[in-house]
Amino acid sequence: MRTSLSRRSREPGPGEGTARARVDRRTKNLTKRLGPGQIAVIDHEDIDRVSAEALIACRPGAIVNAAASISGRYPNIGPQLIVEAGIPLIDACGPDLTKAIAEDTHVRLEDGVVRDAATGTILAEGTVLTAEGIQSAMAVAREGLSGQLQSFAQNTMEYLVREKDLLIDGVGAPDIITKLDGRHALIVVRGYHYKEDLQALRHYIREYKPVLIGVDGGADALLEEKHRPDLIVGDMDSVSDAALTSGAEIVVHAYRDGRAPGAERVRELGIDPVVFPATGTSEDVAMLLADDKGATLIVAVGTHATLVEFLDKGRSGMASTFLTRLRVGSKLIDAKGVSRLYRSRISGATMLTALFIGLLVLGLAMYNTPGGAIILQLIGARWDDLWAAIVGVFT
Numbered sequence: 001m002r003t004s005l006s007r008r009s010r011e012p013g014p015g016e017g018t019a020r021a022r023v024d025r026r027t028k029n030l031t032k033r034l035g036p037g038q039i040a041v042i043d044h045e046d047i048d049r050v051s052a053e054a055l056i057a058c059r060p061g062a063i064v065n066a067a068a069s070i071s072g073r074y075p076n077i078g079p080q081l082i083v084e085a086g087i088p089l090i091d092a093c094g095p096d097l098t099k100a101i102a103e104d105t106h107v108r109l110e111d112g113v114v115r116d117a118a119t120g121t122i123l124a125e126g127t128v129l130t131a132e133g134i135q136s137a138m139a140v141a142r143e144g145l146s147g148q149l150q151s152f153a154q155n156t157m158e159y160l161v162r163e164k165d166l167l168i169d170g171v172g173a174p175d176i177i178t179k180l181d182g183r184h185a186l187i188v189v190r191g192y193h194y195k196e197d198l199q200a201l202r203h204y205i206r207e208y209k210p211v212l213i214g215v216d217g218g219a220d221a222l223l224e225e226k227h228r229p230d231l232i233v234g235d236m237d238s239v240s241d242a243a244l245t246s247g248a249e250i251v252v253h254a255y256r257d258g259r260a261p262g263a264e265r266v267r268e269l270g271i272d273p274v275v276f277p278a279t280g281t282s283e284d285v286a287m288l289l290a291d292d293k294g295a296t297l298i299v300a301v302g303t304h305a306t307l308v309e310f311l312d313k314g315r316s317g318m319a320s321t322f323l324t325r326l327r328v329g330s331k332l333i334d335a336k337g338v339s340r341l342y343r344s345r346i347s348g349a350t351m352l353t354a355l356f357i358g359l360l361v362l363g364l365a366m367y368n369t370p371g372g373a374i375i376l377q378l379i380g381a382r383w384d385d386l387w388a389a390i391v392g393v394f395t
Contacts, residue, residue, distance in 0.1 A: 236262030
């Protein structure tokens with residue numbers, strides 16, 4: 001399969017079929033500066049759906065991956081989405097890829113070979129993934145899913161032993177200023193279909209006015225939909241300064257030993273954050289916090305709900321998400337469920353009745369004023385003329 005960039009590139013390069021490389025081992029950092037037609041150079045084993053969708057949205061000319069895009073641990077759908085979007089994916093180029101290709105280097109891709117466009121030097125070699133190859137790899141990955149289930153169960157038990165006090169009694173949750181007692185909490189994670197879910201919930205947000213909690217980049221997702229977050233929870237590695245300074249209360253997710261690298265960034269912005277030491281993911285911390293502070297309902301946007309989504313996250317700590325959902329299960333509902341079940345309290349019949357009453361009141365008011373009476377007489381005369389014309393057509 002020959003990979004050509006001459007048609008896909010959106011920016012000029014020093015030679016036909018070349019494009020500028022953007023390099024970062026962390027995919028979510030790379031997508032912040034990746035432009036159309038550029039080459040994404042990543043080191044991402046088992047590309048998950050969220051990362052794939054973020055890369056596709058940037059419209060790169062191609063993606064070059066140091067790691068195996070499908071390792072066989074479980075059937076991850078990310079590579080399939082990338083190839084279906086028409087983006088060449090060069091796979092398994094080796095661990096030294098991000099060192100061999102410098103940021104802003106103009107490269108040329110041809111048959112899985114990455115060359116320096118200026119010198120012709122081979123910088124890396126990999127395999128061009130095809131739809132057929134991905135299907136075969138996915139079939140193998142499904143066979144290995146049982147081993148991941150066993151590992152998942154073991155991690156779940158280990159997490160339960162470590163965090164039993166927090167999960168059972170809520171011990172360790174810090175005090176916060178934001179009031180959640182007796183209110184709904186809407187927790188937004190920049191995950192699966194978060195944009196569609198937020199748009200579907202706009203009427204619910206307007207009517208119920210839930211406490212809006214953004215988990216890292218979820219705070220920016222709220223701002224994009226013109227909602228100001230009330231609370232931002234996370235390790236602060238993927239949230240913008242604009243979100244952090246929006247007026248929301250900040251809760252930094254720290255390691256269990258108290259180390260909180262994200263707290264320094266927040267303090268540099270002149271904000272004194274709340275620190276919450278806990279294992280697991282930031283979305284787990286947000287759910288446990290909302291539950292501990294008395295939220296009557298927790299609506300989750302973009303969070304992980306299925307076993308494949310847990311594995312797709314690529315962390316052994318995803319066992320914490322499973323147990324957290326058991327902990328807050330009686331209050332937790334997925335955003336899609338709310339958008340399907342929720343209907344505006346004002347029915348169509350009620351709106352028609354209100355319109356009829358309004359017109360009736362307006363007519364009575366006009367009838368009892370000299371000017372209004374004249375207008376009604378003119379309307380009546382026009383109606384008589386219209387009715388006479390209609391009758392004339394049929395007689």
